[in-house]
Amino acid sequence: MTLQTIAFEKREQLKQKPNSDQLGFGKYFTDHMFLMDYDEQKDWHNPRIVPYQSISVDPSAMIFHYGQTVFEGLKAYRTEDDQILLFRPENNMKRLNQSSKRMSIPEIDEEEVLHYLQQLIAIEQDWVPSAEGTSLYIRPVVIATDPNLSVEPSKTYTFMIILSPVGSYYPQGIKPVSIRVEQQYTRAVKGGTGTAKTAANYSGAYKAQEKATEQGLSQVLWLDGIEKKYIEEVGSMNVFFKIDGEVITPELNGSILEGITRKSTIELLNHWGIPVKEQKISMAELHAYYHNGKLEEAFGTGTAAVISPIGELIWENEKLVINEGQIGEVAKKLYDTITGIQTGKVKDRYGWTVEAASKTMNTSPSL
Template identity: 60%
Template sequence: MEERTIQVNHCSTRKEKPKSDQLQFGRIFTDHMFVMDFTDPLGWHDARIVPYQPLTIDPSAMIFHYGQSVFEGLKAYLSPDGDAQLFRPEKNLQRLNQSNERLCIPQINEEFALGAIKKLVELEKDWIPGSEGTSLYIRPFIISTEPYLGVAPSRRYKFIVILSPVGAYYKEGINPVKIAVENKYVRAVSGGTGEAKTGGNYASSLKAQEMVAGSGYAQVLWLDGVERKYIEEVGSMNVFFKINGEVITPVLNGSILEGVTRNSVLQLLKHWEIPVTERKISMEELRQANKDGLLEEAFGTGTAAVISPIGQLTWNGQHIYINDGKTGEIAKRLYDTMTGIQYGMLEDPFNWIEKVKEKSNSVF
């Protein structure tokens, strides 16, 4: 991809921005979006920022039939000095290319894509809400647009970035949730697409979620698709347990998505010299640890919630209560530190923050 310029077509009228306290997740979008096309043999081309607008796509396009697509999710935060900043965006773009590889979608230039995201966020900086816990959600995604019903990789794609101002995940303080362990449905299996961020993984997860939502469970906990014993993820988050002083998270096995928050939590725990292990962990081990009084904390990690403490797990009708249904010490410390770094309130010892507007930004 030799594309180096981004055409900007400004919208003529700006939408009204929502109030900070009325923000939801993913329902309102900003005034502009980034679009880039891929055709064979031209490659990625025609990078542009245009007014946010509907896509016009042939009904035979592959995205509507064979689900060849990938996406990412990250956020822009407003720092106390009024700067827009991103959290480890290069990790999201690396993962986007890993997902591309699995889904037979052509690679993107990660550096260029990061520049495009920064340019778009800078243009839409007024859309970043300022209240505590709010942010501007960034959704890069790639869809297959060749008008052809054959089952084969598309020869046309669109790479698009849209932005959505989102409210605080925890409006009334960080609170543990109830999780149902899923025995019937499986999210992903080794050899499948579980470690890629692709639409099909999410479509297949809807049914299990729907089945438990009525009983007051926030999410399901997914077990491995082979033995139905080992813990994989919780909802669309990675999951951690503290057992007898040691923090454990399922080891990446090909069917688990490698979260950027997961990776950051592992680094923080090591930095704090808290014992942490990536390994297989079964529901039976968890049940036994709880019985022995050794299961001290459980929490999910993801971009939306950052840290989501788990107060109860229900497995085959048995309830496992964790830390008296309260947020654990480590979950709290991780949440405070992660958000502190993300919002520029705390020191950034790992160089995780990427300012949207570099002081010596000469590219654009």
């Protein structure tokens, strides 16, 4: 790997950091951000760390008109001995490139960008909170910047990484959530953009989420876009069900996002000897398992919430209360193990964590 020289412009007056109990999710942003540019002649170039700021984009930039953009989400965690760890970040870089391929965006050098991210976190390490359940959320994003209204891929792009100290994704913390099964709207179909982390996948889900919120529910469970029959994923998570001692998760079918926490969950279950299958499962099948007493647990997996137990599913005006609305044994063990590895409290036997920064790292501007 040949690294480009990375420029560093230090912010003159640093921001006041929020208290850990005020963080919420994605409300505060650190002092600095990372930027890099692309054009066809220079490829990806001009990597730089600058003060967090607004960016200037032409009103005709293609991102505004055709939504050509991809993003990622990962976290940095502070350990008790003041190390700062990333959880499987190479998978995020790989998935960013997979999303870019689908959206006709030039790929990044995954190893190079991971190095730049580590440099950014080293500079911003004091922003990584230490309170229980907190972390530093990392949002890489690529936007198309060509000032051009032609319906074609942009020829120029901007890549950014912004950082945000966060608390729990759900205000109630790791407590079972209530979820509405969506039967009218469609998130994605095979051959579409469901496997890419791109903006429209999320904004297109707002209408269904509004209906769930009106009912006092946390999230939406999406069914397949063709038959409205098979379970796919929750709005911000992949989904798992423990049925008669076996864990089942919908198979990757070309419209489901390949979650990194999902992947880690499957690997842990296999390591523990808990049967786990990736397969199609219909809502009608799940409903039958519920009524014959075989649906034992349900939970979601994702970077934001890690493991989110599902206490209720609302389907066709029926409320399915799962495990008496309590956290299941498998979900709790997964949560404790994954968050333990992320924060250094549980030994990482799988090589999943990467050191991003420690109090002893050099954070001078000579990058």
